[in-house]
Amino acid sequence: MSSDILKTMLYLKKYFTEGLIQMAILLSLCGVKVDVGLEPYLPPSWHEMILGPASAVTQTQFHNLRNRLEDGHGLHPKNVDPDGYFTARRLLGWVRSLDRVQVPHAELETWLVQREPDPLPMECPDQPSLLERAPAAVERERRDPSVEPRALRDNEEGTPGRGALDERGEEEEDEEDNLARMQQFYSRTEGGRRPGGSYGRTNRELTRNEEDPTSFYFQECLRLLDETFPYTEEQELSDVGSRSGDLERHPPGRNPLLSPIIPSNNPSLDLELCWQDLLAIMEPENTDVDDDMMTSFDHAPDSRPSGTPWGVGSAALHQNCNNLDNGITDVDQEVPLMETPVQHGLLQSPSQSVLEPALLPLIPSAELDDHSSALNTRDILKNTNMNTLHSPPDHMDLLGEDPSDFYMGQNAEDNSSPLNINLLAQDIVDNMEASPGLQYDLYPEDTASFNVNFHLHDLTPSSSAASLGGNNMTQDLLTSPSSVFLVDEEDIGDDDGLPSPLSDLIVDAAILDERRLLDIALEEGFSPEMAARLEEEGYLDCEVAKQDTGRDDDHSVAEDPCEPRSHQQDGEEEADSDSGLSLDFSHSPASPSASETSYYSSSSSSSSTTSSSCVSAVESPYYEDEDEDEDAEAEEGLVSSDMEVEVTIKQEELEEEEMGAVGGGFPEDVKLFPANYGDRKLLNGFPWLEHIGHDHTYNQPWSSTSPPSLGKMPTKHTKSSQRHHNRRHYHYSSSRHISETKMWSRDERRARALKIPFSNELIVNLPVDEFNDLLTSFPLGEHQLALIRDIRRRGKNKIAAQNCRKRKMGVLLGLEDEVSGLRRHRVRLLREKQDALRNLQEMKRRLNTLYQEVFSRLTDEDGRPLDATEYMLHFGDNDNVVVASREQEAWLPQTGEKTSKKQRNKKK
DNA sequence: ATACATTGTCATCGG
DNA sequence: CTCCGATGACAATGT
Structure with a gap:
């Protein structure tokens, strides 16, 4: 019972914090008076505080609040935190500035709209909403994609429509892994090489600083709420300590952040001090706030949403991504840049959230669900540190005070993960803003990270995970400005400075191990990758991802134990092996033109290339993961799955497959051969292969999915679209095997069955000579040869x-x-005809008139006027005009002279 | 459940 | 005659 109540309280808390509070604040910022109905639950002062920022009322409200606080209302007596002083000061100043701040209504509205759904999900942690899922996706993203194929899968499937519960279940499963990965990830990041160096940092810092006030404000509000519900903190602390799956239940870690900022043993005291300090300091800070506030504010609203579905920002981000992908250069990038503000806000929000626990709640609760408390905690620390670095000294003090406290107090899981991601993205965005061109040129990696981040945002929560695709993440960590943060964080140190609780968590052998693997992967796997990419104009990135996939195919079964390592290694190994070919086929079906263009044509511009490569990489991993799964399963259950499919397939196939049911063996062959021989030698040697992918439809089918191994691609990708749809049902439908199996075309399956060492692409695309040489150079059985020829024939015919x-x-x-x-x-002719007819009519009319006129002047011998009806004019050859009677036309000629005489006379 | 679209495959023709 | 591409027709599958 008590636990339920507590849970309920937590939920309520979440609800208030994330939903109502933020809503109220935002609304108030807009000048809208909001009655959240918090009164019953919150002390009046707090209520005011929450609503305080509202427009012009702010100062007064704050003043009141201050008074109330001074009265001892809910202040923390023990806490005389100097940090709190700065924080409060900043916050106060910020709040003050709010009055002057104008929040773009459109953005705000958007944010609100997006934001709205949050509270609900929060209430029912068991039923994560889209919003929740979004964070989850983010979380996944954080994991190294290469490490976590499943994450990708999740993302793919994690479409809004999908049941949150399912995801959650998966998440729970991966919880440990995630934690470990996260730790690794961050440790890695910390260790970080950051090619980007301090680049772009200045801007970011400024931005964050600006935003900080908001975050603090929120933090304060949240803190107040937390204090109101004391249970939460304790619970959270315990949760953090336990680092169990319970974390997901917790409200999105605002508590953790709050506690760190202002250690609050006694909430009331803390508040009092803080607010007093704030009031005292208010005056000086306000000045800065105005300018900063504007910027920060613009972003602030959006930032929250970032945690959610990322509606507004996502679009922008997406565009950016697309632009990058397409290799669009500066001009095109302008769009993203223009949108930067929004993006910035979105992206920055994370940073803010890092600083501000309050904001964190906004982030979809899914993060909470992630359970990667340790990692999250870490992230938070890092983030906080990062913020500290960038943010004014105030934060530094607060944050720097005691990392351990942070961990203790935080539900690390809640905010951290999204925040980190967001930070990364933000960094990237900032960088872009700061020096778009420079950034791309100088720091292609950044671009990559950028893409990743964008994907995170762009993609629905689910999709975001895909972006994690590993490579990107790694790159981000390594290269992106965010790395700076990470590095700084490192000092605080997972290992070194980690507070006891966290350290304990981290100490976890498994986590460490994974982390180590991750590090290795990052170091070994990516650097080569980068090199390869540089060498091959960014092709390798995709390949690497593909390679991973391919790898997965081979070792998927064994990978589970240590996914990260295997993936990375795979990436390294295969980076060498796969190159052009996979790339060629890696074009995404969805936007073949774009991808293609970006890929090949964009190579000229490093940025575009990078972006494209990154994108592809992201995609590829995405698919690869599926492939991986498929492959793994295929290998494992090749027999079974094949059998299933084969039921539909003809007997010959059955026979063949049975022969090759060995499946497991095939991958190796494929890998060895196609990878080394086919891909490397042949493919590289044959530029035409690349072209195949471009304008030949044949490749398109596989486009997005760079076939891990050259073989089997055609059909696979053919069904790529199907895959997308199938993904949703994959895990939960019994037909998963079937769908997976179907991924391979019949020929592919046959080839597998017969252990044909060449990839279908190779077989189909090789020139006759090469093909013959290939066949002759390898001892192949009759069946194999026949099959190969059939494959070639069919492929060609296809x-x-x-x-x-x-x-x-x-x-x-x-x-x-x-x-x-x-x-x-x-139509034109008809019109002309009409015109002609009209003219004709006119001419007739005029002629008639002329007739009338002429006859009106003609007189007969008797001097009587001639009736036009009785006579008519005849034009003779010799320019003679004769008036003839219509009745006497027959004899006119005879009388012609007469009449003519008459006329002449007349004329005369 | 049906109609339509897409895609792969086969059979055939012609260069 | 063989090879190969083009194309009609059919079937399977997806929308």
């Missing part, structure tokens, strides 16, 4: 069919155009 259809479509379109052109011509 391409031919595609081309044919394309051509047909072209012809069709051409005919349609022609038809439309003819229609237009017809």
